Amino acid sequence: MAQLSKGAKGDIMAKIRTDIGDYKKITHADFEKLQLRVGTIASVKVHPKNKKEYIILVDCAAADEDVQVVADLADSYKMAELLGKQVVVLCNIEPELVEGEESQGMLLISHAGKKKILLTADKKVPQGAKVSGIMDSECVHFSEREH
Secondary structure (H helix, E strand, O other): OEEEEEOOOOOEEEEEEEOOEEOOOOOHHHHHOOOEEEEEEEEEEEEOOEEEEEEEEEEOOOOOOOEEEEEOOOOOOOHHHHOOOEEEEEOOOOOEEEOOEEEOOEEOEEEEOOEEEEOEOOOOOOOOOEOOOEOOOOOOEHHHOOO
């Protein structure tokens, strides 16, 4: 929940709190470093070493190969529910081995209690479409701002 407080010069500053304290602020340039893309889940299989995890291939169109993501989603989604779903993927994260399987990206989620909820596009968008941000009433994207 955002709390509004008066700054030293009288301007209104939004203070965002979590259960562990204030969020660390990032700059527009930091945000632009994130390669967030919309992709479509092309295949899903159960991880051979952990039945709670899926090995998911996401078609982001920008690469010759699908992005492989290992994700603990079995408690939230059946495999059939995931196929064809458009999701948001962080594509430029360092790959990690998850119980012997490479995870090359990160799916963005939220939570409803203990259930993980994938962030999705509410309308169909092209494969690999960039996810950006809007911050003001003019709907100016960060990359279009004058520096």
